[in-house]
Amino acid sequence: MAKQFEDNFQRKFYYLRLSITDVCNFRCTYCLPDGYHPEQGKKPSFLTLDEIRRVTSAFADCGTTKVRITGGEPSLRRDFTDIIHTVASQPGIEKVATTTNGYRMEKQVQQWRQAGLTNINVSVDSLDPRQFHLITGENLFHQVMRGIDAAFEAGYEQIKVNTVLLKGMNAEQLPQFLAWIKDRRIQLRFIELMQTGEMDELFSKRHVSGVSIRNALIANGWLLKPRGLNDGPAQVFYHSDYLGEIGLIMPYEKGFCTTCNRLRVSARGKLHLCLFGDHGVELRDLLASDHQHDALIARIRGGLTEKSVSHYLQDGVTGMTPHLASIGG
Template sequence: MAKQLEDRFRRRFYYLRLSVTDVCNFKCTYCLPDGYQPSGRKNSSFLSLPEIERVVRAFVECGTSKVRITGGEPSLRKDFTDIIHTVASTPGVEKVAVTTNGYRMANHVERWLQAGLTHINVSVDSLDPRMFHQITGQNRFNDVMAGIERALEIGGCQVKVNAVLMKGLNGQELPQFLHWVKDRPVQLRFIELMQTGEMDELFSQHHIAGTDIRAQLLRNGWVPKVRERTDGPAQVFVHPDYCGSVGLIMPYEKGFCQDCNRLRVSALGKLHLCLFGEQGVELRDLMQQDDQQDQLIERISRALDNKAETHFLHDGNTGITPHLASIGG
């Protein structure tokens, strides 16, 4: 194995978030309120299967054991099942996850699991079909929920449900979400609304602090769970009376970045050291041939010298990220 990926702050990176498209068919209020807008870039085809195989192999050779396939909406790719199989077949990959809006799950999740998927995160911002429609721009609540129930029925994978609670919209739905996981082995993940370049006004109107949600959980008997090495940034809470659990992603809390263990590669082949970073590091030119692996690993390793100790969200600096779909959230 090549040298473990490690930055100047002794953080090690076991977790790769790999975007395979920035296209999405939903119009979520906090991400793509006007829907997907093609950029007009020339030569902007998304990563091919051989390129995906090579970049995943490079990360795994440096100690990465968890790969999350993201978008946009990754299941929009016609070769999505093949992508899962390619990632899962890479020796050293222990967890293969996907983040999806869930609209294709009911019909396809069995094939995804057979291809090697082990973890599924589904975005469900409301359990009220009308509010779901208002936030996502799509009247697909029943389809998405059917997909989740199908995944639970099949079993063999961990299911998480992502929700961004927003003041004036779905901000009062915490009790409904908790009731929903009382008898389901699902982890709810409440993601604090984050300020991005195109969302300043939305943030100021709708932001709910993750610390407020945590305080409610603690008052009601939820207790923290110990983190595992390849876990994402969520603080996870469990309750003896609930089958499900709750994860909180709170990027505005002090120390959020100190345990960072993940790197991102965009659908166009750029390495991003932070969701709120700068231009990214071009990797795609070194994904074309198998004999470029050593060079690819070296470029990734060198780039880590420039990874900052923290993001600068507290200062109102969101970097150049225009919206969360642009590099896979």
Template sequence: MAQQFEDKFNRKFYYLRLSVTDVCNFKCTYCLPDGYQPPGHKRPAFLTLPEIKRVVTAFADCGTSKVRITGGEPSLRKDFPQIIETVANTRGITKVATTTNGYRMTKQVDTWRQAGLTNINVSVDSLDPRMFHQITGENKFTEVMSGIDRAFEIGYEQVKVNVVLMKDLNAKELPAFLNWIKDRPIQLRFIELMQTGEMDELFNKHHVSGTDIRNQLIANGWILKARSQNDGPAQVFVHADYKGEIGLIMPYEKNFCESCNRLRVSAMGKLHLCLFGDHGVELRDLLQEDAQESALIERIQAQLQTKSVSHFLHDGNSGMTPHLASIGG
């Protein structure tokens, strides 16, 4: 194995978030309220299967054990099962996850599992079909919920459900969400609304602090669970009376970045050291057949030495990220 990916703050990177498309068919208010807008006239050329294989192999050779395949909506790619298989068959990768809006799960999750998908996150921003429609721009609540049921039917022991809580929209549904996971092995992940380049007004209007939710949970007997090496950034809470768990993702909390263990590669082949970084680093020239893996690893290692100790969200600086679909959330 090559040297472990590590930055100058001694953070090691076990987790790659790999975007395979920035196209999405939902119009979530906090991400793509006007729907997907393709850049310019030409259709973007997203990473090919051989390019995906090369980038994942390089990461695995430098200690990465978990890959999350993201978008946009990753299942919009016709070769999504082949992408899963390619990642799952890479030596050293033990966890292959995806984040999806879930609308194709009922029909396709069996195929994904057979291809090697070990973990699923589904975005469900409301348990009220009308509010779900209002937030996502799509009337697909029933399909998404039946997709989650299907995942359990075919053997997934846990499904993670992502919820962006927003004041005056779905924040009042917290009791309903808790009731939903009482007897279901769902890890409900409340994600704080994040300020991105195009979303200042929405953020100011709807932001809910994760700290308030955490205080409520602790007051009601929820207990913090220990993190694993390649876990994401959620603080996970468990309760003796609940089959489900609750994860809180609070990017505005002090020390949020101390445990950073993940890097991002965009669908266009750029390395992003942070979701809120101010630039991406071109890798695509080193993902071609005639390129040496050692040169790719060297470029990533060199860039890691420039990774900041923290994001600058507290200063209202979301870097170059226009919206969360642009580099896979």
């Protein structure tokens, strides 16, 4: 194995978020409220199966043990199951996860598990079907819930559920969410709304800090779990009375970036050092053949020398990210 990917701040990178499409069929208020629109004049040309294999192999050779397949909505790719199998087949990759809106889970999750998918995150922004429709633009709440049931039936011991906190829409629904996970092995992850280039007005209206939820959890006996090497950025809490867990992702909290362990590759083959970075490193020209493996690793390693110590979201700097679907959230 080649030397572990590491930046100038001694952060090691065990976790790759690999986007395979920026297309999504939902119209979430905080991401794509007007639906997906391809870049003007550009026909989508997303990473092929061979390109996905090559980039995953390079990361695996340099210590990455977890790959999250993201979008857009990754299950929109017809070869999604093949992609899972390709990623899972790379030596050194221990966890293969995906983040999905869940609309295809009911029918396909068994295939995903058989292909090697070890972990699933499902976006559910409200337990009220009407509010869910209002936030996502799609009247598919019950279908998504059946998909979560199907995932448990397929053998997943725990499902992670992502909920973007929105003031006046779902941030006040903690009691309902807690009741939902009381007897279900769900890790419910509250994600603070993040400011992107196209969402300034929504951010100022709907942003709410996760600190109030954390304070309420601690006051009611919830305890913080230790964090694993390839875990994401959530602070995870557990309680002896609950089968479920609560995770909090609070990117505006001081020190959020000190434990960064993840890199991103976009659906068109750019390395992004941060979700809110101001540029990407082109990798696609090195993904055309297996003979470029060492050069690919060298370019990624060179890119890491430019990774900043932190994002600057707290200063209102959102980088080049127009919306969260553009490089996989």
